[in-house]
Amino acid sequence: MGRTEEFEELRPLLFSIAYRMLGSVGEAEDAVQETWLRYDASSVQPVSVKAFLSTTVTRISIDVLRSARVRREAYVGPWLPEPLLDDPYEEPARAAELADSVSMAALLLLERLSPLERSVFVLREVFAFTYEDVAAAVGRSQAACRQLLVRSRRHMQEGRPRFEADREERDELARRFFDAMAQGDMDGLRSLLSADVELVGDGGGKAPQLARAVAGARNVARLLATVQPLMARTGITCTPRPVNGQPGALFRDRDGNVLRVFVLDVLDGEVRTVRSVFNPDKLAHLGPVADAWAVHREVQEARRRPG
Template identity: 80%
Template sequence: MGKVEEFEELRPLLFSLAYRILGSVAEAEDAVQESWLRYDASPVRPDSPRAYLSTTVTRIAIDVLRSARVRREAYVGAWLPEPLLDDPYQDPARAAELADSLSMAALLLLERLSPLERSVFVLREVFGFGFDEVAAAVGRSEPACRQLLVRARRHMDEGRPRYEADRDEQRELARRFFEALSRGDLEGLRGLLAADVQLVGDGGGKAPQLARAVSGAENVARLLAVFYPLMARTGIGCEPRTVNGQPGAVFRDPDGRVLHVLALDVRGGLVRAVRTVVNPDKLGHLGPVADAWAVDREVRAAHRRQR
């Protein structure tokens, strides 16, 4: 098998690994492409292309994450990961770990870790790499990697939800949620939301966004029940999709351009969080992006007329 074929076979793994470290589709794709350039330019044929490329993409991702953290400190408003609709890497033996690690909630927990902790956790806990492979990938000794993993697990366990997520339950609750959303059914929405639910929006200063997170079932239900039906009346369509392994939807303008992506965090029979990504820089991989400011003006004008 030639280098190109070897790389293409491993590309899904490399992207999925880099995305979980970085929380960014664009940056993960760039890291994968850079790993190919290094692999192609290497005069030595490695004994294990998987080990070589996994090490290369991990080290690139660590460097990118270190610089990205500085940028995120100056980010306008809440920062959310770039939404991913389909994970290209499928491994039945690790399906549960892969799905759980892809959610918005899990990626936000990973943000609490240092770049090394995050990389060790992803390699070992999510993808099942041996400690010898992990150590080679991050350039640390095996004992050091074990300590990094202990710290990473502790931070992750501190933030893990108390409720288990059942996939069938998630899908059914999401169906009811989007039905209530389309009707502006305040009571229906309120009954699906946890008492301490949060609505978080990420516009990055480049699209209309919430000034701060909205908390509480009553407040979130009222906001959703007012504005989403208005959006529908202005031609915004709702396309239910799986977003980061969880129930969600892509909202598009009348021309089919992506306006924003919504992801639900469903656990214990209730919606615990509603997260919306509106920042156009985080939506380009999904297709042409709508003018969110123009849509916002239309929705607000429709709201004024309704009142």
């Protein structure tokens, strides 16, 4: 097998590592491409191609993450990961575990970790790399990696997301949620929301966004039941589909351009968090992006018109 074939076989794993490290589809793809360039330029044939490429993409991701943290400190409004519709790394025996590890809730918890803690956690806890390979990837001793993993596990467990064990029940609740939203059914929405539900929006200062998170079942239900029918009148469509391994939906304008993505956290038969990504920079990998400001103006005009 040639180098190109070896690399392409491992590309899904490399992307999945980088995405969990960075929370960005674009940055993960760039890290994978840089990994290929380094592998292709190398004159050494590694004993384990998987170990070599995983080490390379991890170290690139650590460097990117360190610079990204500075940028995120100046981010306008809440920061959310870029939505991922499909994780290319498939391992059927661990499908549910891998889906939970790529959820937005899990990625936001990973943001609490240092770059080294995050890399050790992702390699060891998510992808079950040996301590020997983890140590080689991050340039630390195995003993140090064990300590890093202990700390990262503690941080993650403090706010560990727990999702609906029965995925069929979870998906049925999500279906009812989006149906109620489309119908403007405020009472129907309230019945599906936890009392302390939050709606968090990420526009990055580049799209209309909430001034702050909306909290409480009454407030969230009122907002969604009011706005969604108005958006539908302007030609906005809502297509439910999994996002980051959790129930979600993709919204498009009348021309089919991507407007926003919704992701739901479901636990104990209730929607606990609704996350909305509006920032066009975080939607470009999904296709042509809508002009969110133009859509906002249309919605405001529809609000003023009767019927």
